[in-house]
Amino acid sequence: MHTTLLGDGLQTSALGFGGMAVTHVYGGTDDAAALSVLNAAVDAGITFIDTADVYGEPLPGADGPAGTNERLVGRLLADRRDEVTVATKFGITARIGVDVDPTAKRSRGDAEYVRQACDASLERLGIDVIDLWYMHRRDPDVPIEETVGAMAEMVAAGKVRHLGLSEVTAAELIAAQSIHPIAAVQSEWSLWSRDVEAQVVPACAELGVGFVPYSPLGRGFLTGTLTREQIAGDIRGATERIGDNWDANQSALAVVAGVAQRLGATNAQVALAWLYAAGRRAGLPVVPIPGTRSVSRLSENAAAVDLLLDDEAVAALDTVADLARGTRNIVGDPTWISSGRE
Ligand SMILES: NC(=O)c1ccc[n+]([C@@H]2O[C@H](COP(=O)([O-])OP(=O)(O)OC[C@H]3O[C@@H](n4cnc5c(N)ncnc54)[C@H](OP(=O)(O)O)[C@@H]3O)[C@@H](O)[C@H]2O)c1
DSSP: OOEEEOSTTOEEESSEEEGGGGSSSSSOOOHHHHHHHHHHHHHTTOOEEEOOTTOSOOOTTOOSSOOHHHHHHHHHHHHHGGGOEEEEEEOBOSOTTTOOOTTSOOBOOOHHHHHHHHHHHHHHHTOSOEEEEEEOSOOTTSOHHHHHHHHHHHHHTTSEEEEEEESOOHHHHHHHHTTSOEEEEEEEOBTTBOGGGTTHHHHHHHHTOEEEEESTTGGGGGGTOOOHHHHHTSGGGGSIIIIITTTTTHHHHHHHHHHHHHHTOOHHHHHHHHHHHHHHHHTSOBOOOOOOSOHHHHHHHHGGGGOOOOHHHHHHHTTHHHHOOSOSOOSSOGGGSGGGTO
C-alpha cells in the first residue's frame, strides 16, 4: 500500500485501521481473533493503527479509562513495533453508552491529567514513544492552549512524536496550532457526515494539517451489511441515524449500493474512495480508518485505495448526505461534536 503524508511530516499508510472495532463496541470479539485482525492489517500494509485509552471494557476494579484496547494493540506492538505507526488518544473520561450518569464530566484536558494520561498509555501500549497522540475531546473547562501546551511537553520529553486533535472546531485548531504543529485532525467524515466540510476541512487544508476520517463507513450502516437484529444489541440501535431512522435512511443507502453495483465494487470500497475524492477536492491529505473484526473485510477495504471514482459516481454519492436523516452525534449534548460548537 502506498503512503500518505499528513501534517508535521507524519507519513502513514494510505488507509488506517480503526482499532476500536476489536474490543467491545459493535459486538466485540475475543483476544485471539482481535490479534489476528491486527496482524492481518499490518500484513496488508495497513500499518497506521488507531486506538484510544477509553476503548474496551474496564478491567475489574480498575479506575480510569478502560485501556483494554490499548493493551491488545500493545500485544501487536510487542512483536511488530517497527512496522506500525500507532495513534492513541486521551481525554474522554466517561464512556459513551456505558456510563449512565448524564451529568458526569465527559472530558478532561488539564495539564496534570494530560501528563498522567500519556504515561498510562505508554505503559499499556508497552512502548517508549507514541507516534501520534490525539486529544480525543476538548475539555470545555480548560483553555485548549493549556491542553495542547501539556501535550507539547510530552513531545519535548520524547514520549510523543506528533500531535492530533479530535472533533475540534476550526477556531480551536488554529489556537492549538499556535502552540505546536498539528499533524492530523480526526473527526467523523463520511458520505452522510459532511458538516466538517464547512469550516474544519478548509482550515486543515489552509494550515497543512492532515485529516483522519473516523466512522468512514457510517459505523457500518453505509456498507449495507448490517441487520436490525445486529444493531439492536449494541450502541448503534440507540442512535438517531441507525436506530430511529433505519427505514428512512434506506434511500441514502440505495444510492451507495447503486454506484457500487455499476462500478463492480462494494459499498464499503465506494464509501472509502469517495473520502479520497473529497480530500482531493478540498486539497488535503485524507487517511480513513475503517474498523472491522474480519480479515476478509480488511482486504476488501484495503482495495479501496486503488478505486478511482468517475465524475458520475462522485455526483451521485454527493447526494447521500442530503438524504440522510438524524444527527451524527451519539450524545445528547450538541457540543460533543465540532459542529455543535461552531
Ligand atoms: N475520534 C473519535 O471520537 C472516534 C469515534 C468513533 C470511532 N473512532 C475511530 O474510528 C474507527 C472507525 O470508526 P467506526 O468503527 O465507528 O465505524 P466504521 O469504520 O465506519 O464502521 C465499522 C463497522 O463497519 C463494519 N465493516 C467494516 N468493513 C466492512 C466491510 N468491508 N463490509 C461490511 N462491513 C464492514 C464493521 O463490522 P465488522 O467488525 O463486523 O466487520 C463495523 O461494525 C474506530 O475503530 C475508532 O478507531 C474515533
